[in-house]
Amino acid sequence: MDRIDKIIASQSTNSRKEAQRLIKSGAVFINGEVCKKTDHKVDTEKDVIKVNGQVLNYSKHIYIMMNKPGGVVSATEDKLDKTVLDILPDNMKRNGLFPAGRLDKDTEGLLIITNDGEFAHRMLSPKKHVEKKYIAELDDEITESVIGKFEEGVVFSDGTKCMPAKLELYKNSKKTGLVTICEGKFHQVKKMFAVCGINVVHLKRISIGNLYLDSKLPIGCCKLLTNLDKELIFIGNIH
Numbered sequence: 001m002d003r004i005d006k007i008i009a010s011q012s013t014n015s016r017k018e019a020q021r022l023i024k025s026g027a028v029f030i031n032g033e034v035c036k037k038t039d040h041k042v043d044t045e046k047d048v049i050k051v052n053g054q055v056l057n058y059s060k061h062i063y064i065m066m067n068k069p070g071g072v073v074s075a076t077e078d079k080l081d082k083t084v085l086d087i088l089p090d091n092m093k094r095n096g097l098f099p100a101g102r103l104d105k106d107t108e109g110l111l112i113i114t115n116d117g118e119f120a121h122r123m124l125s126p127k128k129h130v131e132k133k134y135i136a137e138l139d140d141e142i143t144e145s146v147i148g149k150f151e152e153g154v155v156f157s158d159g160t161k162c163m164p165a166k167l168e169l170y171k172n173s174k175k176t177g178l179v180t181i182c183e184g185k186f187h188q189v190k191k192m193f194a195v196c197g198i199n200v201v202h203l204k205r206i207s208i209g210n211l212y213l214d215s216k217l218p219i220g221c222c223k224l225l226t227n228l229d230k231e232l233i234f235i236g237n238i239h
């Protein structure tokens, strides 16, 4: 059981104060009866809560797939640029959301936005070995030697050693790599190619674990993950 003001604030971008104002204004109904008590306790499993006539479908955690466009930053706030939270549709916005892992401003593709810290940690920790796949368009050709360096674990100029990574030609194009990594160092894919003397001209993440970016999801759009989608992130390689 939780306070109604807390529940309402947690499901929206309202502050607790704003939720309290809403309750006092008579906009909140519980099981068909108006509720003006801000500390009224509700059972989110059983009680039907309506706010402004709309049923509140309570969920503690929310998991969003975004097809991130270039030009927005993977942060919760930024003084200069639009963030991935700024471009969420209004019905998915709520307090406590953050991007689970960063894509560079110019990187596109699969980004998960959630308010579940434990889930994000499980997905991102290199120890958990969740594979992330990227398509990298390059300014030079991939050679056997580059593939070998990725396989051994690329070493950055500051001595940082990456975990072994897989590099394949994407659709047989020597200038497009399909890169699979299990970690997320800053600018990792770009730096791995840079060590090999190759520039990444376009980068897109296409999968996390076995969850693939929905090919029908337009750039800049979002959808909620199903329970199966969430499981796909963590189940062993089936591809």
Ligand code: URA
Pocket: 102, 103, 104, 105, 107, 186, 187, 188, 189, 190, 191, 203
């Ligand atoms: N590697 C990069 O270099 N950039 C990203 O955005 C993600 C992985």
